[in-house]
Amino acid sequence: MTLQDYELVAAQHSYYSAKVRACLQYKRLPYQEIGTNIETILNRVITATGNQQFPVVFCPDGTVLKDGCDIVEALEARHPERPIMPENSQLKCVAKLIETLADEFFVIPMIYYRWVPEETKQWGVGMFQMLLGKGIENPDMAALAEQMGETISSEIRSRLPKVGLDRKHIQDKAQEITKEVCSLLDKHFAKTPYMLGDHPTLADLGIMNTMWGHLYLDPCKASMFIRKDYLHLNNWITNMHSGAGISDQGELYIADTLVPLLRYLSDTLANMMTDTLAAADKTLPAAEAGTEAPAGLGRIETTLLDAELSRPATSYTAWRLQKVIEQYQAIPATQKPAMDDLLSDIGFLSVCQHQPKWRLQKDNFKLFVAS
Ligand SMILES: N[C@@H](CCC(=O)N[C@@H](CS)C(=O)NCC(=O)O)C(=O)O
Incomplete structure (x- = not known):
């Protein structure tokens, strides 16, 4: 290892490691993946961050980064070359939306294949x-x-049971959704190299979390149907896993083939997003500014596609949605009508236009209620 290497605490089989690894790869940053054995978790991760969650990145200058979305933002700020954030503010918002869907909402269908x-x-x-x-x-x-x-x-x-996966109809739904998403991604990658056009962006990094550590690597049915039936998706996954070799040239755009995928994602998950925001609206305004945010926001009675689902909502997910909303709010007024047309077509307009009566902020790896 050289002194310039980033150290990445991650595992190939972990859901949230794939995005950070793909970012380091695509940006061609020198890094060493140091695994997640018990000594690394106890002596390095817990000592530096206060709990056992990973991915964690130890930077050559001594800074410790934690939480995939924050790690990727920090790496982009430190190394703007081979950017993963589109310059165009509408595409930025779509990238953030896709990252959030992958991290916070896709987890239900994906954990089915490992744990059921x-x-x-x-x-x-x-x-x-x-x-x-x-x-x-x-x-x-x-x-x-x-x-x-x-x-x-x-x-x-x-x-x-907390996310309904002890019940047959949610288990069936998880499989149906996974298959349809893989099929729509495959159709998209048949025509368009990456999620938002000719080279990878944050949207691709987000989808890698969904596709790599569980679906692709686990010896499960999904892993086999991706390899056998969805060759374009299979090709994209393996390319993204070794992203240092991917060109950063070309244009970014919303391809026609992305629209059906985004529409399906809103049919499946937009209610859950709205219900999470509603739970935050109910709880967070009463919390004292400057105090640590409550981890849980109570149960929400929501839907997963057309299935009813009762599940806990968290402040963490509300904070991730806040980031999407902020990205929407940053779109210049002249570009808003076009963005609103797109969001209305793909079904995420009300999530993006939501105006929270609270604000959360991260400090020292913890979420606080902002004033
Ligand atoms: N929001 C975090 C989630 C990280 C996370 O849940 N990581 C899993 C491994 S994939 C973990 O550390 N689980 C152990 C735990 O939560 O105690 C991120 O995106 O990095």
Whole structure:
């Protein structure tokens, strides 16, 4: 490792690692992926950030970055070459919207494939034990890694009822949605190289979270149908995973083939976004400015496509939606009518035009209620 290397705490099998890795790759930044074994989590991640979540990036100048969306924003500010944010403010807003959909809302269909079918459930436990124990020589730590792998897996499985995944109709919906999204992405990539045109942007990085660590790598049905039936999508995934070799030349635009995908995403997820904002509107204005935001905003009775779903809403997701809304608000007045036409067509106008009566801000890895 050289002194200039970024250190990336991430795992190939983790959902949220893929975006940050794809960003480092596409920007051609020198980095070393140092894994997520138990010693790295205890001695580096928890020590530096206060909890065990990753991805985390240790910068050569000593700065610690955490949370995929913040990491990618910070890398863009430090290294504007090979930009991942479009210059055009309408495309910026669409990129942020796609990133947020992928990170906060797609998780339900995606976790189905790892934690519901029997064969992947068992595989998942072994995979966690492998990641936590990788390179650990101390026998006590190795035993702890084994035990933690089991504990983390059962903890994740115990959360499935919270998002309805213990019920057959939501399990079926998860599979239906995943298949349709893969099919629409495949049709898009058959005509257009990347999400927003000729080269990757934040929208591609976001979709990598959705596609890589669970769907593509897990030994699950989705992984097989992507490889066998959706060759354009398969090709895009593998290119994005080694993004240093991708050209940054060409134009950015909304291709006709992106529109059906975005319409389907709004049919599937826009209600959940609106209901999350409504839960934030109900709870956050009463919170004292300057205090830490409550993690939970209560349960929302919402929908996943045409299925009813009751699930918890969080301040974190509200903050991610706030970022989308801010990106919409930053669009110059002269470009607003065209943007509103597009958003109305793809079904996200009311989410973007929502005017929250609260503001959240991140400080030292925590969310606070702003004044
Ligand atoms: N919002 C965070 C989510 C990170 C996250 O949930 N990471 C997972 C691994 S993919 C994790 O650390 N889970 C352990 C935990 O939440 O305790 C991001 O986008 O980076």
